[in-house]
Amino acid sequence: MDQFMQVAYQEALKGLREGGIPIGSVLVIDGQIIGRGHNQRVQQGSAILHAEMAAFEDAGRLKPQEYQRAVLYTTLSPCDMCSGATLLYKIPHVVIGENITFTGNEDALRSRGVRVEVLNEPACIRMMENFICENPALWYEDIGEDEKVPGC
Amino acid sequence: MDQFMQVAYQEALKGLREGGIPIGSVLVIDGQIIGRGHNQRVQQGSAILHAEMAAFEDAGRLKPQEYQRAVLYTTLSPCDMCSGATLLYKIPHVVIGENITFTGNEDALRSRGVRVEVLNEPACIRMMENFICENPALWYEDIGEDEKVPGC
Numbered sequence: 001m002d003q004f005m006q007v008a009y010q011e012a013l014k015g016l017r018e019g020g021i022p023i024g025s026v027l028v029i030d031g032q033i034i035g036r037g038h039n040q041r042v043q044q045g046s047a048i049l050h051a052e053m054a055a056f057e058d059a060g061r062l063k064p065q066e067y068q069r070a071v072l073y074t075t076l077s078p079c080d081m082c083s084g085a086t087l088l089y090k091i092p093h094v095v096i097g098e099n100i101t102f103t104g105n106e107d108a109l110r111s112r113g114v115r116v117e118v119l120n121e122p123a124c125i126r127m128m129e130n131f132i133c134e135n136p137a138l139w140y141e142d143i144g145e146d147e148k149v150p151g152c
Numbered sequence: 153m154d155q156f157m158q159v160a161y162q163e164a165l166k167g168l169r170e171g172g173i174p175i176g177s178v179l180v181i182d183g184q185i186i187g188r189g190h191n192q193r194v195q196q197g198s199a200i201l202h203a204e205m206a207a208f209e210d211a212g213r214l215k216p217q218e219y220q221r222a223v224l225y226t227t228l229s230p231c232d233m234c235s236g237a238t239l240l241y242k243i244p245h246v247v248i249g250e251n252i253t254f255t256g257n258e259d260a261l262r263s264r265g266v267r268v269e270v271l272n273e274p275a276c277i278r279m280m281e282n283f284i285c286e287n288p289a290l291w292y293e294d295i296g297e298d299e300k301v302p303g304c
Binding site: 041045046047048053056057059060061062063064065067079080081082083084085087088089090105108140141143144145146147 | 197212213215257295
């Protein structure tokens with residue numbers, strides 16, 4: 001697995017061990033990790049700290065020019081909110097662990113010129129498949145959708 | 153001024169008094185305020201707590217069905233990130249104090265069926281005009297844009 005996706009995946013595992021939703025993210029500038037985080041819906045009762053948002057927040061206040069040479073790694077395809085944050089800060093490159101269990105607003109990213117790479121790592125897919133199967137209410141709350149019966 | 157926009161405006165003024173960026177927001181469900189907040193870039197060194205995000209966070213974890221009958225009030229047109237959060241949670245109605253000093257991604261909201269009302273309240277416009285004029289670096293950092301010389 002790509003070295004930065006590996007760190008994002010470790011963040012997701014940390015979230016899982018905490019009883020949270022296993023999605024992790026890392027923000028990289030010039031080959032250095034400057035922000036990392038995982039979904040905090042359960043841990044902090046947060047409606048906005050998806051993994052990508054947690055990574056942006058961990059990085060702190062950056063200059064526009066810094067964001068404009070960053071790469072965002074996330075274990076799962078970024079939702080409307082996280083894609084929106086990526087567009088706000090003009091992040092030029094997003095690497096996605098998988099978009100099989102959930103496909104976010106990749107179209108919006110691509111339409112605004114963001115380079116979107118989808119790895120579809122088996123470990124990322126398996127982690128989310130298992131989580132959604134076991135925690136459908138929590139998962140659908142996280143993506144703002146009415147609960148469905150997962151196909152598992 | 154609309155009663156809920158008045159509360160959002162008071163949140164913005166609170167932010168201004170704290171030395172922050174004067175943008176406020178309120179989330180309303182069934183005629184009750186369930187979340188409120190103002191931009192926290194300066195106060196908390198936050199890259200993600202725009203006013204609307206602060207209001208979502210203040211509201212805490214809600215059910216998808218609750219968001220789906222909410223109204224989001226914001227003193228300024230919502231950026232890509234805040235529009236994205238609005239779309240994630242399927243908020244059906246957004247009321248905007250003004251979109252003269254900054255126009256966010258209202259097109260994305262409308263294209264996904266969100267009812268967008270723009271009030272263009274003189275008090276909201278004046279507050280942002282003055283702020284941008286006096287704090288261009290901070291303002292452009294908040295919207296992820298290279299600093300420009302404001303026309304004032």
